[in-house]
Amino acid sequence: MMYQVKDLRLSFPDMVHKRLFGAAPRIEVLKGIGFDLPKGAVLGIVGGSGSGKSTLGRAMLRLLEPDSGQILFDGHDITHRSEDDLRGMRRRFQMIFQDPMSSLNPRRRVGGIIAGPLRLHGFDDTAAKAAEALDMVGLPRRFAERFPHELSGGQRQRVGIARAIALRPDFILADEIVSGLDVSSQAQVLNLLEDLVKELGLTLGFISHDLSVIRRLCDRILVLHHGEIVEDSQTAALFDAPKADYTRELLDAIPLPDPHQPWF
Amino acid sequence: MRDARGDIKRPIGLRLWLSGGWLTLLALAAIFAPLIAPQDPLAQDLFTSRLPPFWDAKAEAGYLLGSDSLGRDVLSRIVYGARLALIVALVAGTLTCLVGGTLGLIAGYYRGWPDRIISRFVDIWMAFPPVLFAILLIAVLGPGLISIIIAIVVIDWTRFARVIRAEAMSQGVMDYVASAQVAGRGRFGTMITEILPNVLPTMVALLTLEMGIAVIVEAILSFVNLSISTDSPTWGGMISEGRTSVHQAWWVLVFPLITLFLTVLSFSQLGEGLKDRFDPVLR
Amino acid sequence: MKPYLSIRNLCVTLKHGAPILRSVSLDVSAGQVHGLVGESGAGKSMIGKAVLGTLPRALHIRSGEIWLDGVDLLTLPLQERRKRIGATAALIPQDPLTALNPSRRIGPQITKRLVDILGWHKNAAEDRALDLLAEVHIPDPARVMRSYPHELSGGMRQRILIASAFAAEPKLIIADEPTTALDVTVQKQILRLIADMQARHGTALLFVTHDLGVVSKVCDTLSVLYAGKVVEDARMQRFFMRPVHPYSAALLAATPTYTNPTGSLKPVPATVIEDVETEVQQHDMRAGL
Ligand SMILES: Nc1ncnc2c1ncn2[C@@H]1O[C@H](COP(=O)(O)OP(=O)(O)OP(=O)(O)O)[C@@H](O)[C@H]1O
Ligand SMILES: Nc1ncnc2c1ncn2[C@@H]1O[C@H](COP(=O)(O)OP(=O)(O)OP(=O)(O)O)[C@@H](O)[C@H]1O
Ligand SMILES: [Mg+2]
Ligand SMILES: [Mg+2]
Numbered sequence: 086m087m088y089q090v091k092d093l094r095l096s097f098p099d100m101v102h103k104r105l106f107g108a109a110p111r112i113e114v115l116k117g118i119g120f121d122l123p124k125g126a127v128l129g130i131v132g133g134s135g136s137g138k139s140t141l142g143r144a145m146l147r148l149l150e151p152d153s154g155q156i157l158f159d160g161h162d163i164t165h166r167s168e169d170d171l172r173g174m175r176r177r178f179q180m181i182f183q184d185p186m187s188s189l190n191p192r193r194r195v196g197g198i199i200a201g202p203l204r205l206h207g208f209d210d211t212a213a214k215a216a217e218a219l220d221m222v223g224l225p226r227r228f229a230e231r232f233p234h235e236l237s238g239g240q241r242q243r244v245g246i247a248r249a250i251a252l253r254p255d256f257i258l259a260d261e262i263v264s265g266l267d268v269s270s271q272a273q274v275l276n277l278l279e280d281l282v283k284e285l286g287l288t289l290g291f292i293s294h295d296l297s298v299i300r301r302l303c304d305r306i307l308v309l310h311h312g313e314i315v316e317d318s319q320t321a322a323l324f325d326a327p328k329a330d331y332t333r334e335l336l337d338a339i340p341l342p343d344p345h346q347p348w349f
Numbered sequence: 350m351r352d353a354r355g356d357i358k359r360p361i362g363l364r365l366w367l368s369g370g371w372l373t374l375l376a377l378a379a380i381f382a383p384l385i386a387p388q389d390p391l392a393q394d395l396f397t398s399r400l401p402p403f404w405d406a407k408a409e410a411g412y413l414l415g416s417d418s419l420g421r422d423v424l425s426r427i428v429y430g431a432r433l434a435l436i437v438a439l440v441a442g443t444l445t446c447l448v449g450g451t452l453g454l455i456a457g458y459y460r461g462w463p464d465r466i467i468s469r470f471v472d473i474w475m476a477f478p479p480v481l482f483a484i485l486l487i488a489v490l491g492p493g494l495i496s497i498i499i500a501i502v503v504i505d506w507t508r509f510a511r512v513i514r515a516e517a518m519s520q521g522v523m524d525y526v527a528s529a530q531v532a533g534r535g536r537f538g539t540m541i542t543e544i545l546p547n548v549l550p551t552m553v554a555l556l557t558l559e560m561g562i563a564v565i566v567e568a569i570l571s572f573v574n575l576s577i578s579t580d581s582p583t584w585g586g587m588i589s590e591g592r593t594s595v596h597q598a599w600w601v602l603v604f605p606l607i608t609l610f611l612t613v614l615s616f617s618q619l620g621e622g623l624k625d626r627f628d629p630v631l632r
Numbered sequence: 633m634k635p636y637l638s639i640r641n642l643c644v645t646l647k648h649g650a651p652i653l654r655s656v657s658l659d660v661s662a663g664q665v666h667g668l669v670g671e672s673g674a675g676k677s678m679i680g681k682a683v684l685g686t687l688p689r690a691l692h693i694r695s696g697e698i699w700l701d702g703v704d705l706l707t708l709p710l711q712e713r714r715k716r717i718g719a720t721a722a723l724i725p726q727d728p729l730t731a732l733n734p735s736r737r738i739g740p741q742i743t744k745r746l747v748d749i750l751g752w753h754k755n756a757a758e759d760r761a762l763d764l765l766a767e768v769h770i771p772d773p774a775r776v777m778r779s780y781p782h783e784l785s786g787g788m789r790q791r792i793l794i795a796s797a798f799a800a801e802p803k804l805i806i807a808d809e810p811t812t813a814l815d816v817t818v819q820k821q822i823l824r825l826i827a828d829m830q831a832r833h834g835t836a837l838l839f840v841t842h843d844l845g846v847v848s849k850v851c852d853t854l855s856v857l858y859a860g861k862v863v864e865d866a867r868m869q870r871f872f873m874r875p876v877h878p879y880s881a882a883l884l885a886a887t888p889t890y891t892n893p894t895g896s897l898k899p900v901p902a903t904v905i906e907d908v909e910t911e912v913q914q915h916d917m918r919a920g921l
Contacts, residue, residue: 101778134787134818135771148527168536175533183786183813186727188524191630192546201542202532232629234688238726238809239672239842248528261786264812265726267672267842268886269900276899294815295843297888324890338816340845342887344872348849349824519735522782631689 086157087256087288088122088145093154095137095144114140116312117154124255127282127289129299129320131335132309138292139183141309142258145290146180147171159255176206179249183260183292185241189233195219196229199248206252218247223273239266246274250281258290263298275302296339300324308332365622368615375612379431387411388422390429390582395420399598415600417590423601426582427608433583434612436494437567441501442560448502449509450552456510457517458540468514471507479504487570497570501563509555516548550628554620561616568609584609634702635659636836637683637804642696643919644675644682644860652678652691654861654915659853662803663834665827667847667868669883670857676840677726678860680806683838684717685710700804718749722797726808726840728789732781739777742796750800757799764795769821786813794822798829806838811846823850844887848872856880859912878904 096111103109114137122128130138143149145156147163156164158178163171182188189198199215208214216226222243233241242265249257259278263271275298281287293299299306299320306323308316308331315329327333340348378385388411398420400412414423456467483500490496520526521544529539564584571585584605591602625631637660644653653675660666668676681687683698685705698705701720705713725731732741742764743757752760758777765773768791781789790813797805807826811819827850830837839851847854847868854871856864856879864877875881882900 097783099775101775131815133815134791134813135785136815139785143527146531148530168530172533172535175531178531180528180531182524182528184524184727184729184789187729188528190525190528190543190547192549192628201529202534205533234630235690237673237675237677243672245528248532252532261813265672265809265842267670267674268844268883268888270672271842271888272886272899294813294819295888296816297890300890301888334817335815336890338820339890340816340820340843340849341889341891342844342848342872342884344848344869346848348820349827515735519733522734522780524729 086121087124087126087159088120088290089155089157090121090145091119091155091157093118093141093144093156094152095140095149096152114312115144115151118309118312118314119154120307120314120317122288122290124288125282125286126305127291127303129303129306130290130292130309131294131296131299131306133311133331134294136309137312138309139260142180142260142290142292146178146258148180176202176252177254178256178258179252179254180258181245181249181260181262185238185245185265186233188245189241191233193232194229195231195233195236195244198233198244199229199251202248202252214251215247218251219244221250221277222247223270239270242266243270243274246277250277253285254287256288256290258292260292261294263293264295271298278302296324296335308335362622362626364618365626368618368622371611371615372619375431375608376435378428379435382428382432386422386425386428387413388425390421390425393419393421399594399601401598402600402604414604415598417587417601418594418598421582423587423604426587427584427605430582430584430587430605431608433494433581434564434567434609437497437501438560438563438616441498441563441566442556444498444502445505445559445563446509446552446556449506450513450548450555452506453510453513454517454540454544454548457514458521458544459536460518460521464514467510471510475507483566483570492570492574497567500570501566505559505562509552509559512555513548513552516551517544520544520547550624553623557616557620557623561613564609564613564616634661635699636662636701637838638697638699639679639683640697640699642679642682642698643694644678644687644691645694647690647692651916651919652860653682654859654912655696655919656857656860656862658855658862658865660804660836660838662836663830664852665830665837665839665850667851667854668838668840668857669842669844669847669854670863671859672842674857675860676857677808679857680723680808680838680840683806684721684723685713686723720802721804721806722800722802724793724797724805724807724810726812728786728793728813729781731793732789734781737778737780738784738792742777742792742799745796746799760799761795764799765792767825768792768795769818770795787815787818790814791818791822794826801833802835803833804836804838806840808840809842810839811841811843819846826850844872844884845889856883858908861912861915863908863911879908 093115094117095115096113098109099112100109118141132138144151151164155162196212196215199218200211203211203214215229219226219228224240224243242262246262263274266274278289282289291303303320305319307314308329310331316332318328323332327336397409397412397416398418400409400416401407402415403413412422416422452467456464483504486500486503487496490499526539526543529543568585571583572589587605588602595602639656639658642653642656645651656679658666670676682693739758739761742761746752746757747754761777762773765776770776770788770791776784790810794810811822814822829835841847851868853867855862858879864880875884882904886898886900
């Protein structure tokens with residue numbers, strides 16, 4: 086098992102309703118999430134805006150510490166591990182962030198952004214590896230000299246993807262990474278991820294609202310709604326016979342590229 | 350007017366060139382003062398007292414900007430005064446920036462208890478009226494170069510601390526900081542490699558501003574005679590002396606005043622200019 | 633009817649001459665939605681920025697005209713241009729998080745334009761902001777108004793920018809991939825809302841997106857962009873039935889649908905890319921670039 090998540094709960098302090106004295110009340114964002122993710126599997130995570138998908142991702146990467154529950158990564162309990170203890174295994178799980186611009190340091194060049202983590206983990210020949218990573222996501226190598234603000238939105242997103250895959254991690258959490266790409270680049274990125282899964286045994290968590298992409302890529306799908314899992318099905322089963330009402334709502338709202346589809 | 354099409358170039362360089370040019374000139378003059386200054390800045394000679402500047406018919410060769418009531422050459426005194434002004438600007442500015450910037454960076458990035466301690470300290474510090482503080486300090490330390498520098502640092506580090514803290518805080522919530530954590534970079538490493546480059550432009554802007562302020566503070570303290578002993582020329586001292594004889598010899602007041610003004614202006618423009626030129630995000 | 637926004641032969645290049653936009657022409661009429669689709673990096677965002685006068689410094693407009701409400705913006709002095717745009721146009725930017733100031737609460741960031749530029753009273757602006765947040769289906773608007781940007785989800789931030797673009801009821805909205813972070817149900821509500829507001833106020837909307845599904849639901853006309861060149865300009869119905877340009881056809885063929893998981897989502901064929909590239913080169917030769 087790559088990940089075992091058990092009854093995960095996470096809340097944020099509600100600073101807005103904090104009284105002058107005493108602790109702030111808490112907003113529960115994850116309300117008991119549990120699932121297993123076998124090695125080499127591709128897990129789709131869908132759900133409404135604000136339902137806690139990114140928060141779940143951040144908790145799995147231990148950018149956030151859960152209130153309770155348990156997260157096992159490859160058999161190791163990382164739920165409350167300290168940052169110093171985690172550092173040794175950080176290369177093995179990576180995240181591609183939802184907001185590409187803010188996840189790239191505005192004052193570093195693309196080449197440095199990709200090579201930085203490589204250098205940190207003792208890879209040699211980092212510049213060459215960074216260039217290869219750019220190739221893989223379909224960006225020209227000369228982009229290594231550019232600053233993030235000199236790229237288009239989709240190009241930035243692909244820099245984030247390149248940074249994560251360059252490290253050859255065992256697990257990648259991809260948070261909404263293809264919505265800013267045209268279909269052709271989407272296809273390229275998805276093919277790349279598929280290859281990594283098939284050939285290198287990468288395990289993938291794939292947050293997206295694009296159900297057609299999810300259907301194409303994922304083996305299994307979690308549907309999140311208000312911080313709870315409302316459906317956990319194999320891909321085919323979910324599309325053929327959705328169990329939860331919310332899933333059905335989602336399916337109905339997908340706009341097909343066909344002007345005659347009754348939709349509004 | 351077709352201003353959006355064709356080759357309009359923003360005069361990006363001008364600000365930097367003018368301010369940088371003036372400050373370089375001043376720095377060179379200060380370093381090579383003994384070679385440049387036409388007269389000994391301290392040599393008094395009652396026969397050459399109150400000579401007007403060069404364009405006046407009564408001017409004398411060797412006293413380009415005239416002389417003061419004790420017969421000392423104004424230009425030479427300005428050139429030597431630049432030494433002190435620039436030393437104070439550089440040393441006080443840099444120290445203030447180091448102290449305040451470091452504390453601000455730590456408070457803003459680490460948050461939690463380091464922030465609580467530093468912020469509380471800044472608040473208490475700022476409760477003292479600054480001028481009183483400075484005068485008190487110099488009264489205790491005695492006048493002199495070192496005391497001026499200490500006084501400036503002691504008063505102004507809080508501005509750095511507060512501004513840099515706010516800046517570091519808003520950078521700290523960006524996802525690129527989380528990315529560094531995902532990549533396995535430690536807290537301190539992240540602060541240095543990710544946050545620092547992004548607060549640097551603000552820091553440089555504050556630093557040049559601070560240098561300008563240091564020049565003014567030094568001038569004020571010399572003006573009220575709290576600065577260096579009277580035998581090294583200072584702009585503030587010259588202004589103070591020139592003020593008493595402004596009706597007989599206006600140049601003794603006006604030239605140091607202009608120099609002071611240009612220098613302070615240049616420092617404040619230098620920050621903006623550097624940012625325009627070197628900040629990749631604005632290029 | 634005369635289009636509200638009309639871009640004629642707009643050429644934008646990098647300072648050292650490399651072209652970014654190649655003689656782009658497109659029209660957006662009042663009360664209409666004009667879609668803008670195409671490759672990532674084709675220059676869609678730069679079209680919006682050129683109209684709003686916020687092109688990055690490295691880029692400049694070499695030639696062309698941008699007519700807004702019967703005036704060529706590029707002939708106006710900078711100040712006047714800013715004022716005109718500030719009063720009539722709004723942008724929904726592509727990067728929600730960087731468009732918001734990380735150290736200020738959401739509320740003031742929405743009301744700022746209303747108060748500063750349009751001179752609203754602070755309370756009125758706040759009420760309006762609360763209403764708008766509710767209209768874009770943000771739960772607990774009062775809390776969100778007092779939150780910082782990083783405390784919100786990606787989709788919430790995006791909806792906040794949509795709300796603030798609509799706040800001042802502008803005549804022209806440039807929406808740069810406004811629904812990328814929204815799940816399909818919220819996206820549907822938002823698109824319906826946009827259509828509503830548009831019908832009510834007769835707004836002209838330039839809608840940048842990669843999602844042809846969305847295009848087929850909201851757009852009246854659309855342009856397909858490749859490498860800064862408009863390769864097809866079409867009415868929406870016609871585009872989906874008979875795309876004229878091979879690149880458009882390939883784009884349409886490659887678009888995934890959840891009903892057909894295996895058949896689609898492939899890269900645009902190399903032969904098609906070659907053809908468009910030649911076309912682009914021919915244009916550059918003619919334009920002397
Ligand atoms: N740092 C924080 N402080 C307070 N609340 C937060 C914080 N981060 C997230 N939240 C809240 O947690 C909830 C879930 O956010 P999350 O980003 O996980 O949503 P999401 O499912 O990724 O949505 P989207 O699809 O819109 O990105 C939101 O209501 C958000 O306001
Ligand atoms: N400052 C700059 N310097 C050099 N090239 C730039 C700069 N800004 C943008 N570009 C280039 O201009 C092109 C157009 O960018 P633009 O942001 O308009 O693309 P886009 O069509 O919006 O793409 P996306 O769908 O990915 O957002 C890109 O190829 C980009 O690399
Ligand atoms: Mg999210
Ligand atoms: Mg764009």
